[in-house]
Amino acid sequence: MIGITFFCPYGGLRAVIEKVLDERPDRSSIESHILTTKTGELPPESMLPASTDVVIARGFTAQQAKAGLRFPVVEFKLSGFDVLAAVNKARTRYTARRIAIVGTHSMTYGAESVSSVFPDITIMSYTIEQTNFISHLLKSISGVSDVVLGGRAVYEAAGEIGFPCILMETGEESVSIAIDEAVRSVQIYRAERQRSDRIETILQYTADGVISIDSDLDVIMLNRYAESILGPDRVGKSIVSAIDGFDIRAAADGMSPCVGEICRIAGKEVSLNLIPVPSSGDRPEYVVTFQPVDNIHRIENKIRTSRRSKGFSAKYDLSDIKGSSDAISEAKEIARRLAQSEANVLIEGETGVGKELFAHSIHVMSKRSGGPFVAVNCAALPESLLESELFGYVDGAFTGARSGGKAGLFELAHGGTIFLDEIGEIPLPLQARLLRVLQEKEIIRLGNDCITPIDVRVIAATNRSLADLVESGAFRSDLLYRINVLSIRIPPLRERTGDIHILLSHFLLEESERHRGHVISIAEDALAPLAGYGWPGNVRELKNFAERLAVFAEGKTASRQDVIRALGVRRSIPQKTENETERILRLLEKHGGSRKETAAELGIDASTLYRRMKRLGILQ
Numbered sequence: 001m002i003g004i005t006f007f008c009p010y011g012g013l014r015a016v017i018e019k020v021l022d023e024r025p026d027r028s029s030i031e032s033h034i035l036t037t038k039t040g041e042l043p044p045e046s047m048l049p050a051s052t053d054v055v056i057a058r059g060f061t062a063q064q065a066k067a068g069l070r071f072p073v074v075e076f077k078l079s080g081f082d083v084l085a086a087v088n089k090a091r092t093r094y095t096a097r098r099i100a101i102v103g104t105h106s107m108t109y110g111a112e113s114v115s116s117v118f119p120d121i122t123i124m125s126y127t128i129e130q131t132n133f134i135s136h137l138l139k140s141i142s143g144v145s146d147v148v149l150g151g152r153a154v155y156e157a158a159g160e161i162g163f164p165c166i167l168m169e170t171g172e173e174s175v176s177i178a179i180d181e182a183v184r185s186v187q188i189y190r191a192e193r194q195r196s197d198r199i200e201t202i203l204q205y206t207a208d209g210v211i212s213i214d215s216d217l218d219v220i221m222l223n224r225y226a227e228s229i230l231g232p233d234r235v236g237k238s239i240v241s242a243i244d245g246f247d248i249r250a251a252a253d254g255m256s257p258c259v260g261e262i263c264r265i266a267g268k269e270v271s272l273n274l275i276p277v278p279s280s281g282d283r284p285e286y287v288v289t290f291q292p293v294d295n296i297h298r299i300e301n302k303i304r305t306s307r308r309s310k311g312f313s314a315k316y317d318l319s320d321i322k323g324s325s326d327a328i329s330e331a332k333e334i335a336r337r338l339a340q341s342e343a344n345v346l347i348e349g350e351t352g353v354g355k356e357l358f359a360h361s362i363h364v365m366s367k368r369s370g371g372p373f374v375a376v377n378c379a380a381l382p383e384s385l386l387e388s389e390l391f392g393y394v395d396g397a398f399t400g401a402r403s404g405g406k407a408g409l410f411e412l413a414h415g416g417t418i419f420l421d422e423i424g425e426i427p428l429p430l431q432a433r434l435l436r437v438l439q440e441k442e443i444i445r446l447g448n449d450c451i452t453p454i455d456v457r458v459i460a461a462t463n464r465s466l467a468d469l470v471e472s473g474a475f476r477s478d479l480l481y482r483i484n485v486l487s488i489r490i491p492p493l494r495e496r497t498g499d500i501h502i503l504l505s506h507f508l509l510e511e512s513e514r515h516r517g518h519v520i521s522i523a524e525d526a527l528a529p530l531a532g533y534g535w536p537g538n539v540r541e542l543k544n545f546a547e548r549l550a551v552f553a554e555g556k557t558a559s560r561q562d563v564i565r566a567l568g569v570r571r572s573i574p575q576k577t578e579n580e581t582e583r584i585l586r587l588l589e590k591h592g593g594s595r596k597e598t599a600a601e602l603g604i605d606a607s608t609l610y611r612r613m614k615r616l617g618i619l620q
Contacts, residue, residue, distance in 0.1 A: 003051035009152035039153035059151040096146035215283035312372035316360040323499030327491035339365035347461040349490030352540030355461040363417040371416025379425035393446035423460040493535040507546030526560040
């Protein structure tokens with residue numbers, strides 16, 4: 001509903017207003033009030049109807065209302081038809097040939113053009129903005145005009161001095177136009193008010209401090225959060241004295257945005273932005289936004305906690321590493337000691353000995369246990385993807401890059417640990433970049449020029465001799481020194497044969513629970529073949545053997561014959577551990593020279609196999 005209050009200076013206008021309103025299709029949405037007024041006697045705002053949204057008035061009353069009311073004021077503007085009607089009435093009633101039109105600009109504008117309709121009449125217009133000059137003007141033109149046309153104030157003044165006068169009345173067209181304009185003005189006002197209220201709400205309840213300042217760096221306005229930091233009664237005062245560690249005056253003179261400046265406001269460390277904004281005057285204005293660094297850290301920790309909940313957390317501890325042999329007990333004790341340090345760790349050991357379990361356990365026992373644990377197998381990713389996965393990239397960094405970019409694994413591990421498994425497979429060019437990350441504790445995403453500081457502990461693992469790789473030129477010596485600050489060797493299964501029974505019993509129980517099988521133990525005489533086997537795949541191979549044994553065994557206790565039969569599946573694997581070159585050559589022969597099938601059996605990518613073959617001299 002739109003409330004329109006009309007100021008009506010003469011009785012005939014009321015009837016016109018009511019008629020126009022009744023004929024409008026939107027009549028039900030307009031609440032109208034028609035007040036009879038006299039020139040110079042504007043009713044006080046407190047006396048207006050409470051539902052008033054806009055006022056419509058004529059001439060001098062409209063001018064007075066615009067100056068004295070807080071409501072929008074729309075003026076009845078005389079149409080050309082209204083002027084013609086008044087001129088014709090003066091012409092017929094007084095046989096006038098010299099007609100003067102007196103009033104505000106809206107009443108006299110274009111009046112002289114009416115002369116073309118009445119070529120036998122001289123029309124003169126006089127624009128006047130104050131009512132106290134009306135009588136003087138009428139007396140001065142009485143000798144050159146037969147009749148005067150004007151509004152209510154002119155009509156009354158002319159009557160007092162006996163000057164013939166015709167009241168210029170507002171017709172239906174003018175009333176309709178004025179109502180249209182009033183409705184539009186209210187709709188625009190309400191839309192702007194709603195938008196302003198929405199912006200005000202955002203500014204007042206945002207977690208950032210927002211301050212508007214003028215060219216002299218004095219505060220124009222500030223939101224609640226900024227006021228809570230700077231204190232009350234800050235409007236009109238300079239912002240300069242409240243900021244330490246940042247020359248805001250020099251920055252403002254530069255007229256370019258400043259983003260992420262670390263400084264102090266009222267003693268609180270903040271990240272501050274200074275943005276120039278257009279102003280209505282010649283001198284610029286600025287918006288200052290700031291956020292306490294503590295809040296940024298809190299949000300950062302919340303984000304990282306959310307990421308950890310998506311899988312970036314350690315899953316194992318030392319209790320998951322089964323065995324009681326001296327070799328494995330010593331490795332566990334070393335792991336406990338390494339966990340107390342913040343230095344990088346290199347875990348060495350053959351395939352399948354449980355290097356990743358030790359990496360998880362070291363993280364869980366360390367001071368970083370509350371941070372993320374991010375594991376990546378460097379051999380499982382193609383060289384073309386490894387760099388982007390480790391360091392991330394920005395939008396458009398390369399063809400196929402995810403829209404919006406992607407954080408790398410080092411960023412995701414911030415505050416925690418990153419586990420680089422099979423680190424010896426990282427290509428030399430990427431080793432140089434990894435070395436810089438470890439030295440400088442900062443990363444740069446692909447396609448970006450912004451540096452991101454990181455706090456990450458690196459645990460690396462390898463099943464190969466990195467010293468031999470350094471000697472052959474396949475691994476950087478300086479990188480080895482960076483990752484091999486602390487080291488631990490995980491013993492192979494053949495050095496801890498006493499743990500085979502413990503591990504096998506554990507795996508058999510897992511298989512029984514997983515598949516509701518019946519094998520829950522193994523006969524004593526069945527252990528001898530297991531102890532004599534070389535276990536080139538170590539604990540991982542033993543776990544696979546337990547799965548086969550659960551299938552082949554017929555009773556609740558696996559017999560020697562069951563063990564021999566389950567082991568027989570693996571007879572094609574030599575009892576003696578192969579070196580890497582021999583194994584690759586054997587598998588290539590097995591698969592007819594197919595690198596793809598050979599890589600699949602090795603559990604690596606074809607591009608990784610190619611790099612290994614080239615490094616080992618299999619490819620020239």
